[in-house]
Amino acid sequence: MARIHIADPAWKTTFPFLVEPRKNEWVTGLLLHCDEVNHWGSGTTLTHICRLNEKTAKSNSTLIVPSGLALDALADALAIPHESIVATTYQAELARIYGVANPHALLLSTSFSFRLCPACVAEDRLLTRTLVLPHITICPQHQIVLVNICLCGTALRPFHWRALPFRCFKCGLDWAELPRKKADQGRIEIEEQLLSYYQFFWTYGTPEVLASTLRLVYDSVVEKGEIRAPLSDHASRPEPLGRSYRRTSSLGYLVHLLWQLDLTPGDILVYADPLPWRSAKWTRFQCEAPNCPYVTLLKARRNVLEEKHKEE
Amino acid sequence: MMTDGNVPAPCPPFVVHDDFLETAFELRFQGLLQQAWRQRTWHVIAALPGSGKSLGIADLTHQSNSRKDTKGATRLPLLAIRAPKNGGKDQALGTAFCTIFGIVPAMPWYVRRAWLVQAMAETGVECIIIDDAQDLNLAHLAFLKELTDNMAAPPYERIVSLCLVTAHSGKVIPLKEIFSRPDILWRQFRRRLDTERPFCVVAGHTEEEVRSILEAFETLYRDQLPDLHLLRWTRPIFTWLTHTTLDPDGTKRVTMDHLTRLVTAALRRSYEQGARDVDAATLTQTAELMILRRDELVEIAGVPSDPAFPVQEVS
Numbered sequence: 001m002a003r004i005h006i007a008d009p010a011w012k013t014t015f016p017f018l019v020e021p022r023k024n025e026w027v028t029g030l031l032l033h034c035d036e037v038n039h040w041g042s043g044t045t046l047t048h049i050c051r052l053n054e055k056t057a058k059s060n061s062t063l064i065v066p067s068g069l070a071l072d073a074l075a076d077a078l079a080i081p082h083e084s085i086v087a088t089t090y091q092a093e094l095a096r097i098y099g100v101a102n103p104h105a106l107l108l109s110t111s112f113s114f115r116l117c118p119a120c121v122a123e124d125r126l127l128t129r130t131l132v133l134p135h136i137t138i139c140p141q142h143q144i145v146l147v148n149i150c151l152c153g154t155a156l157r158p159f160h161w162r163a164l165p166f167r168c169f170k171c172g173l174d175w176a177e178l179p180r181k182k183a184d185q186g187r188i189e190i191e192e193q194l195l196s197y198y199q200f201f202w203t204y205g206t207p208e209v210l211a212s213t214l215r216l217v218y219d220s221v222v223e224k225g226e227i228r229a230p231l232s233d234h235a236s237r238p239e240p241l242g243r244s245y246r247r248t249s250s251l252g253y254l255v256h257l258l259w260q261l262d263l264t265p266g267d268i269l270v271y272a273d274p275l276p277w278r279s280a281k282w283t284r285f286q287c288e289a290p291n292c293p294y295v296t297l298l299k300a301r302r303n304v305l306e307e308k309h310k311e312e
Numbered sequence: 313m314m315t316d317g318n319v320p321a322p323c324p325p326f327v328v329h330d331d332f333l334e335t336a337f338e339l340r341f342q343g344l345l346q347q348a349w350r351q352r353t354w355h356v357i358a359a360l361p362g363s364g365k366s367l368g369i370a371d372l373t374h375q376s377n378s379r380k381d382t383k384g385a386t387r388l389p390l391l392a393i394r395a396p397k398n399g400g401k402d403q404a405l406g407t408a409f410c411t412i413f414g415i416v417p418a419m420p421w422y423v424r425r426a427w428l429v430q431a432m433a434e435t436g437v438e439c440i441i442i443d444d445a446q447d448l449n450l451a452h453l454a455f456l457k458e459l460t461d462n463m464a465a466p467p468y469e470r471i472v473s474l475c476l477v478t479a480h481s482g483k484v485i486p487l488k489e490i491f492s493r494p495d496i497l498w499r500q501f502r503r504r505l506d507t508e509r510p511f512c513v514v515a516g517h518t519e520e521e522v523r524s525i526l527e528a529f530e531t532l533y534r535d536q537l538p539d540l541h542l543l544r545w546t547r548p549i550f551t552w553l554t555h556t557t558l559d560p561d562g563t564k565r566v567t568m569d570h571l572t573r574l575v576t577a578a579l580r581r582s583y584e585q586g587a588r589d590v591d592a593a594t595l596t597q598t599a600e601l602m603i604l605r606r607d608e609l610v611e612i613a614g615v616p617s618d619p620a621f622p623v624q625e626v627s
Contacts, residue, residue, distance in 0.1 A: 006378035006388070016413035016431055020382040037384040039430045040417065048417035077415050079382060 002079055014079045015045070021080070022126060027069075027088040028114075028158045029127030034078065036125060036165040043159030049074050090129065090202075097205035097251065109134040109252040114158050115148035117141070121166055122176035127158075133198055134252025135259075138183040138191050145181040190259070197255040200265035209272055213254060216271040219278060220261045266302040273301065326580045329532045332371045335568060336521035341368045341514045348473045349390065349439035353506040356445070356487050358480035359514040360561075362569025365477050366394075369443050380414070388413070388435035395447040402455035405448070409459075429459060433468035445476035446486035453490070457501055474504075482561050485511050516565030519550040525568075529575050537579060539588040545595055549574060552599040557606065574598055 004010050004018075017037040021030050034045040049070050075082045086092050094103035105112070112132065117139035120126040130136055137146055148156055152171040160169030167174050201209070258268075267283035287295050332338075341359065345368075348355050359365050369392045376390035393412055396404035403421050409428055410416040413435070419427070440460070442448065448456075456474070463470045478486040488511055491502045502510075517525065526542040526549070534540050553559070553566040553574065578598040582590040 002382045004380040005374075006376065007374045011378075011380065012411075012414055014380060014414045016380075016416065016435070017384050017386050018380050018382045019384055039427055039434070040419070041423070044417050044419065048415070051418075079380075 004079055010079055013076055015077050018078055018080075020078065021084050021088045022124065024128045024130065025088050026127045026129040026131060027085070029125070030085075030088050031074075032127070032158065032165040033125055040165075041161060042163040042165045042167070042169070043161055045074075045077075046159055049077075088129065090132070093202045093205065094251070097201055097207070097210055099207040107250055108132065109250055113148055114156050115146040116156065116175055116178075117144060117146055118176055118178040118180050119144055121174075121178075125166055125176075130195070133195075134250070135194050135256055136191055138188060140191070140195060142180070143183050143188055145183050147175075147178045151178065194255055194259055197258050197265065198251075200268070201251060201255075204265075204269075209268065210254075212272040213258070213268050215278070216263060216268060216283070217254070217257050217261060220263060220283075224261065269301045269304055270298050323584070323586070326536060326583045328576050328580075331532065332367055333525065333528050333568075335364065335525055336517055337363055337514065337568060338368045338371070341365060342372055344509075344512060344514065345369070345372055345439070345441065345475055348475050348506070352438070352471045352473045354474040354504045355506050355509060356476045356478060356485060356491075356511045357514060358478045358485050358512065360481070360516060360563070360565075360567050361479040362567040363514065363516055364568040365479070365514075366443055367568075369441055369477065372441075386413075386435045388432075389438045390441065391432065391437045391439070392441040392443065394443045395445050395452065397444075397447055399449050400451075402451045405452040405455050429462045429468070432459075432472075433463060433470055437463070437470070437472055439473040439475065441475045441477060443477050444479065446478040446480075448476070448487070450490070453487075453501065454497060457497065457504075460504075480513065485513065516563060516567045517571070518565065519546060522546055522550050522553075522566050522571060525571060526575070529579075533579055536583055537588055537590065540579075541589055542575065545590075545592070548592075548595065549599075552603060555603050557603045570602070574602060577601075 002020075004014060015034065015038055017034075017039075019030065019033045019037055025033075031045045031049075032042065034040075035042055038045070071085045072082055075085045078085075090108055091103060094107050095101060098107050100107075109132075111134075114131075115137075116127055116131060119142040120128060120139060128139075128141075130140060131146065138144065139146060150156055150168040150171060150173055152168060152173065154168060154170040156175070157163075157169055163169035163172070166176070258264075263283065270283050337359070341357070341364070344355070344357060347353075357365075373390055373392045376388075378388045378390065380386045391409070391412055393408045396408050406421070406424060406428055409432075410424060413431055416424070416427075440456075442456075460472055460474060462468070463472055476487060480486060491498050491505065505511075523543060523546045526546055530540050530542050549571070550566060553570045554564050556562070558567075558570050559565070574595070578590050578595045581594050581598065585594075587594075
């Protein structure tokens, strides 16, 4: 825990009350947490940070990958390292996966609706980064359905000048008081699988891995000729004309496809390096011959994932 | 010091030490502030300009264990500000208070007003010190009363000490006349002042106190003037610095500003002349500059022979 004494010049350049990001906290939650401990209205910290960067438009996409947000200013005002603030977004991960310096939020998803876990808010005033992942509708920790509408019927908004932090701007209800609906077991299993894809890309994602994933998806579609039923959440709805290209290149869409095609992160690793010939069938290749060089090759590639898990 | 080529090595520039010295004045002044802080009393505290009030407040602030930690806990038991200049409304004083907390985003004044009370209560403010309080106007004083009253009321119920530190001259104590007015506000303000010592004047240094400060100066500057022996000049220094030019009120006390100026100027001269101690002539010349020739105009003409800053040619 860092401590600033009044004689330290940082005293004058930091907010009156400091907060530091919790594990897996989303920058939106951090900003609201900062508003709350400082007794400010919802969005005061965000507005202050945006004022420091005139080009910034306050939109939800800014908070997923805050390319226009003055993260340095926020880090300075909270007296924490810049990296800690970046870790409250998916900026670093998307930059690595797509090989770009300033990734756009569209690389994760083309649409976003704000939702939250009332239990996380009640326990820690916490909004996790997981909330922004496409197709994730359940809190992985509490296994309750994420909420996007208040009891008064108003769609939840992360910031509103008339509201207090973590409260509905219309009726003032604390988000911690929102209903907690237990998630369906089948859906929990699906989302665990989806989260494992995301986790794979956050850990191993590079432009090469992304390219091999796209090759694998393409070959699987061609060879299988069928996919699972689409996921029933907003992100699976048809997009307006002209957005299809952005949609097909987003990570959320790719993860959706991997689930539909029943492919695993191990399959992606099998496809990541050259194969004797290109076919999705290598992901299910088996051979009874002892010391089959192909089995050894595929096993070695899958082992990378297992070894990494063991290390962690 | 000579080099191999018999060229005198350039003397490093004289270093003025600006360490905080716990002088007799500071002991008296800080003692008063600390007592007010402990007992949560209100005072108007006056001292001559140049006594060391601001340094004393800054030192006390540094000792106050004010801190921010990254878990959201901030402690600010001693809140010291300088009164806003050029008048202004209550908002100017409110802004001065907010600035002490660090970065406070822009917000409407009515919101900031309420926020300030909440922030002061949560950070555990126990004592408010306002330096240069002679610059406060009626709107500022009314706001101060409102602020402290709100702190004292539920839900905070915090009684804070208030020290209005002013510079004075002669027998006139700033704010005394305002608090004597019959208006309800000023009567309420006056009622909150300490019963025993509502208005205090902290005196400067006696000859004996000057002696102990000179002793401290000897220690500070001995690395630059190895044979420095200032104590023997205590009497003449005290006499010079209580001359009517520097002590127009006839207090027969010496301010820290005058003493520091005289000593450091004389020591610098001696050092630049290559001396190991300061002599009577140098001290006398410096004292004359301060007393007899203090309003003398100095004409600056020509070009300095040795520019102190590096000059680089550009193509």
